[in-house]
Amino acid sequence: MQTNPSPTPTAEAPAGAAPDSRETLIEVRDLKVEFNIRGGVVKAVDGLTFDIKRGQTMGIIGESGCGKSVTARAILRMIPRPGKITGGNIIYHRRRRLAGHQTAPAETNIIDLTTLDPDGETIRQIRGGEIAMIFQEPMSSLTPVYTAGTHINEAVTLHRLLPIKTLGDQMADKIMQYRHVTREEAREIAVQMLRRVGIPRPEQRVDSYPHQLSGGQRQRVMIAIALSTEPAMLIADEPTTALDVSIEAQILDIMRELQQTANMAIMFITHNLGVIASMADEIVVMYMGKQVERAKVVDLFYNPKHPYTKALLQSVPKLGPRTGQRLASIEGMVPDPLRLPTGCVFHPRCPAFMPGKCDQTIPRWVEAGPDHWARCLLYEE
Amino acid sequence: MTPASETSQTDNILLEVKNLKKYFPIQKGLLRRTVGYVRAVDDVSLYLREGETLGLVGESGCGKTTASRCIIRLYEPTAGEIWFKSRVLSENGRPRRVNLVSLNRDEITKTREEIAMIFQDPINPLNPRMSVSDIIAEPMVIHGKYDPRHSEEVIVNLLQRVGLRPDHLRRYPHEFSGGQRQRIGIARALALNPRLVLCDEPVSALDVSIQAQTLNLLQDLQRDFNLSYIFVAHDLSVVQHISDRVAVMYVGKVVEVASSEALYQNPLHPYTEALLSSVPKADPKYRSSRIIMQGDVADPSNPPSGCYFHPRCRYAVDLCKQQAPEFRELKPDHWVSCHRAEELQLTGI
Numbered sequence: 001m002q003t004n005p006s007p008t009p010t011a012e013a014p015a016g017a018a019p020d021s022r023e024t025l026i027e028v029r030d031l032k033v034e035f036n037i038r039g040g041v042v043k044a045v046d047g048l049t050f051d052i053k054r055g056q057t058m059g060i061i062g063e064s065g066c067g068k069s070v071t072a073r074a075i076l077r078m079i080p081r082p083g084k085i086t087g088g089n090i091i092y093h094r095r096r097r098l099a100g101h102q103t104a105p106a107e108t109n110i111i112d113l114t115t116l117d118p119d120g121e122t123i124r125q126i127r128g129g130e131i132a133m134i135f136q137e138p139m140s141s142l143t144p145v146y147t148a149g150t151h152i153n154e155a156v157t158l159h160r161l162l163p164i165k166t167l168g169d170q171m172a173d174k175i176m177q178y179r180h181v182t183r184e185e186a187r188e189i190a191v192q193m194l195r196r197v198g199i200p201r202p203e204q205r206v207d208s209y210p211h212q213l214s215g216g217q218r219q220r221v222m223i224a225i226a227l228s229t230e231p232a233m234l235i236a237d238e239p240t241t242a243l244d245v246s247i248e249a250q251i252l253d254i255m256r257e258l259q260q261t262a263n264m265a266i267m268f269i270t271h272n273l274g275v276i277a278s279m280a281d282e283i284v285v286m287y288m289g290k291q292v293e294r295a296k297v298v299d300l301f302y303n304p305k306h307p308y309t310k311a312l313l314q315s316v317p318k319l320g321p322r323t324g325q326r327l328a329s330i331e332g333m334v335p336d337p338l339r340l341p342t343g344c345v346f347h348p349r350c351p352a353f354m355p356g357k358c359d360q361t362i363p364r365w366v367e368a369g370p371d372h373w374a375r376c377l378l379y380e381e
Numbered sequence: 382m383t384p385a386s387e388t389s390q391t392d393n394i395l396l397e398v399k400n401l402k403k404y405f406p407i408q409k410g411l412l413r414r415t416v417g418y419v420r421a422v423d424d425v426s427l428y429l430r431e432g433e434t435l436g437l438v439g440e441s442g443c444g445k446t447t448a449s450r451c452i453i454r455l456y457e458p459t460a461g462e463i464w465f466k467s468r469v470l471s472e473n474g475r476p477r478r479v480n481l482v483s484l485n486r487d488e489i490t491k492t493r494e495e496i497a498m499i500f501q502d503p504i505n506p507l508n509p510r511m512s513v514s515d516i517i518a519e520p521m522v523i524h525g526k527y528d529p530r531h532s533e534e535v536i537v538n539l540l541q542r543v544g545l546r547p548d549h550l551r552r553y554p555h556e557f558s559g560g561q562r563q564r565i566g567i568a569r570a571l572a573l574n575p576r577l578v579l580c581d582e583p584v585s586a587l588d589v590s591i592q593a594q595t596l597n598l599l600q601d602l603q604r605d606f607n608l609s610y611i612f613v614a615h616d617l618s619v620v621q622h623i624s625d626r627v628a629v630m631y632v633g634k635v636v637e638v639a640s641s642e643a644l645y646q647n648p649l650h651p652y653t654e655a656l657l658s659s660v661p662k663a664d665p666k667y668r669s670s671r672i673i674m675q676g677d678v679a680d681p682s683n684p685p686s687g688c689y690f691h692p693r694c695r696y697a698v699d700l701c702k703q704q705a706p707e708f709r710e711l712k713p714d715h716w717v718s719c720h721r722a723e724e725l726q727l728t729g730i
Contacts, residue, residue, distance in 0.1 A: 063588040064559075200676070214677045215441070244440035244615060246674040249659035253673055271589055274618075274661030297665040315593035316663055317622035319645065319730045326600065327622070329593035333558055 025093055025233055025265050026052040026075065031114075032087035033070050033079060033289075042337045044070040044083065046289040049365065050282075052233065057259065057266040059280030059297070061273065061312075063334060067289040068269045072235045075267075076127050077118040085114050094130065095232065129159030132226035134219070136238035141222055142210040148221045149206035152190035152228050153183070159229040193224040197254050216247035220254070227258055233265040240275060252279060273316050277301055285309045288337065288345045291365075295372040305374040307352045344377065352378060394466070395609050396429040396452070396577060401461035403444075403451050407682060419682040421447040423633035425461075426708070429577070434603065434610040436624030436641070438617055438656070440678050444633040445613045449579045452611070453496050454489055458482055468576070469494055494524055497570035501582035503562035507554040513540070513565055514550040520572045539568045542605075543598060560591035564598070571602065581613045596623055617660050621645055626714075629653050632679045632689045635708065639715040646729040649717040651694045654727040688720065696721055 033045040045067040052058045060068045073079050075090055090113040116123045132155075135141045142151060187206065194202035197220040210218055219239060226234055236255070240248040252275065259266055268279050276283060276297075283300045285293040285308065293306040304310045314328035332349045335341055341348050347358035357377055368379040402425075404418035422444040429435045437445040451458045463481040469491045470484075471477050481492060497520075500506045507516055517536045521527040537547045543564040554562055563583060570578055583599070584592040600623065602608060614620050620627055621641055628638040629652065637650040648654045658672040674693050679685055685692050691701040700720050708718040719725075 216677055245659045249671055249673050273663040277663050277665045278661045301665050315590050317618040319618045319660055326597050327593035329597055330590035
C-alpha cells in the first residue's frame with residue numbers, strides 16, 4: 001500500500017490472519033538518552049529494555065528525575081534539546097489500519113523509531129496518530145483559544161482517514177483512495193469521542209473553551225483527543241496526578257474501558273503506586289535513568305526483588321487500620337545526576353548495601369525469578 | 382452547632398472555629414458590581430485539642446485551604462469566630478482565649494508567633510535572594526526576637542532538627558532539592574516556637590520517598606515540641622497516617638468529623654464512603670468494587686439545593702434535594718451532616 005522509509009523493511013506478516021491481542025507492539029532495546037549540558041553529560045535514560053504488547057498496560061514508576069517521561073518522549077522522538085538518543089533501538093511493529101475497513105489486510109512493518117528523522121513524515125504520522133500521548137497538566141496541553149471540538153478535530157483531520165463512498169463496488173477495493181475526513185465528519189467524531197469519555201452534554205461541550213471546563217473534563221478532552229485517532233498505543237504521562245481522587249477514579253475507569261474495546265496498548269507513567277497497581281499488567285521500576293526491576297504487577301507488589309522497589313512500596317502510607325508507626329523511608333536523597341555514585345547508583349541509600357561490592361561493581365540486568373528481572377548484585381552469582 | 386460540646390474538656394482545646402464563613406464576591410461589569418458570591422467556606426465549625434492533628438480533606442475547591450488561611454487571617458473571614466488559646470496575649474501569665482477575628486493588627490501579628498504555616502509549594506514561599514539562615518531568622522527579626530549572639534545557634538539547631546547540615550546555612554534556596562526546601566520551610570515555621578502549625582498540603586509536591594521522610598519529621602517535631610497541626614491534604618492515606626481526627630469538606634461545608642479510626646472504618650457520610658473507595662489501593666489483587674462518583678464537584682457560587690452532595694450521591698432521596706441536612710453529633714465525637722446517616726450502612730476500609 002505504501003512504502004515505509006524503514007531501515008529494516010522486513011515486512012513481517014503475522015502468522016495467520018487471526019489478530020493476537022498479545023502481539024508485540026514496541027520493543028525498547030538498551031535505550032540510552034543523554035543530555036549534554038554545561039555541567040557535563042546527564043544520562044537520563046541508561047540501558048532500558050522492555051516490550052509493550054498490544055492491548056497491554058505497561059507501567060513505569062519511579063521518582064521525579066528518574067527518566068520516566070524522557071523514555072516516553074524518546075518513543076515519540078520528542079526529546080527536548082539538548083537531549084539525544086545515543087544508543088539502543090525502539091522497534092515499532094507498525095500495522096497500518098484502514099479505518100472503517102475491517103477486512104483490510106493487516107500488514108506489519110517494522111520500524112526502528114530511533115533512526116527516523118524527528119521532523120520527518122513517518123514519525124509525524126505515528127506521533128499522535130498511531131501512538132498518542134496525554135500529559136499531566138491538561139490546562140497547558142490545550143490551547144486556550146480553541147474549543148474542545150477544534151482540538152479533537154485537529155487530531156482527527158491530521159490522522160484519521162475515511163474511505164470514500166465507493167462508486168463502482170467491484171472496482172472500489174482496487175482503486176480505493178483515501179481522503180481526510182471533512183469538517184462535518186470531524187465534528188461528528190468529536191462529539192462521539194466526548195460522549196465516549198463521559199462528558200455530559202457533548203453537543204454543547206464540543207464548543208467549550210478549555211477554561212470553561214473543569215480539570216477532570218479537560219483531562220477527558222485530552223483523552224478524547226488522544227483516542228480520536230484510534231491509536232495503537234497511548235502514552236499516559238501522569239494523567240491523573242493533577243486530579244482529585246473521585247475524578248481520578250473516573251478517568252482510570254474510562255481508560256480501562258476504552259483499552260478493552262480498542263485493544264490499545266497503554267504505557268502508563270506515574271509515581272503513584274496505588275494507581276499503577278490498579279492499571280498495569282507489567283511494571284518497570286526506574287531509578288536514576290536505569291531500570292532496576294521489571295515484573296508482572298502481582299509479582300512486583302507481592303514479591304519485590306530490588307531493595308529500591310521494596311523501600312518504595314513500604315514508604316507509602318496505606319489505607320487501613322492506623323498503626324501509628326513511622327513510615328519506612330528511604331534515607332538520603334536522589335543523587336546529583338552529574339555525579340552519580342560508583343557501582344550501583346542506589347548503593348548510598350540502599351538498606352542492603354554490601355561494602356566493597358555495591359560501590360564498585362555495576363550490577364547487571366539479571367533474571368531474579370521467572371520473568372522477573374532486576375538489576376542488583378543480590379541476584380548475581 | 383458547635384462541634385466541641387460544652388461538656389468536653391474545653392481546657393484542652395487550643396483552637397475553636399465557630400460558624401466560619403468566607404464568601405468571595407463575584408464582580409462583573411464596568412462598575413465591578415457584585416453579582417454573586419463564591420461560598421468558599423460556608424459555616425464551618427471545628428475544634429482542635431492541644432498536641433492533636435486535625436486532618437482536613439476534600440477535593441480541590443472544597444474550601445480546605447481557604448478555611449486554614451482564614452484561621453491565620455491571611456483571608457478576612459466574612460463571618461464567624463475563631464477562638465484561640467493564646468499565650469502571647471495572656472492575662473496574668475495564664476493563657477487567654479481570644480477571638481482571632483476581632484483582634485486588631487498588632488495583636489494578630491503577635492499571635493502569629495504562635496501560629497505558623499507550611500505551604501504546599503516548597504520553592505515559592507522562599508525568597509530566592511535570601512540565604513537559608515536569613516530565611517529562618519526572618520520571623521525572629523520581625524517579632525523582635527533576633528539576637529545576634531544566640532539566634533545563630535538556635536538556627537543551627539533548627540536546621541539539624543529538620544535534617545539539614547549546618548554548612549547549608551549560607552546557601553540559597555535554588556541549591557536545594559524539593560524535599561530539602563520543604564525542610565527549610567518547616568524550620569522557618571518552627572523558628573518562633575509555635576503551638577499551632579497549619580500545614581497546607583505539605584507533602585503533595587514531594588516524591589514518595591521524600592514524602593515519607595517529611596511525614597516522619599513532622600510527627601517527630603510534633604512530639605518534641607508539643608505542636609498541634611491542622612493538616613490540609615487531598616491524599617486520604619497521608620491524612621489517615623498523620624491525623625488523630627479528620628474533617629471531610631465538600632463545597633465549603635464540613636460534612637463529617639470524627640476520629641481517624643471511626644471516620645475511615647465506619648464513615649457515616651456517603652461522600653466520605655465514596656471518597657475512601659475511590660482511593661486506588663497499592664495492591665494489584667484488589668481491583669474492583671470502587672464506587673465511581675458521577676459528575677464533578679458542585680460549583681460553590683451556584684450550589685445545588687438541599688444537600689450539596691445529592692446530585693452525586695447514590696443514596697439520595699427527595700428530602701436531600703429539598704432540605705439541607707443539619708450537622709449533628711450522631712455518635713460521641715462523630716459529627717455528620719446527612720439526612721440518612723442513621724439508616725445507611727456504609728463501608729469504610
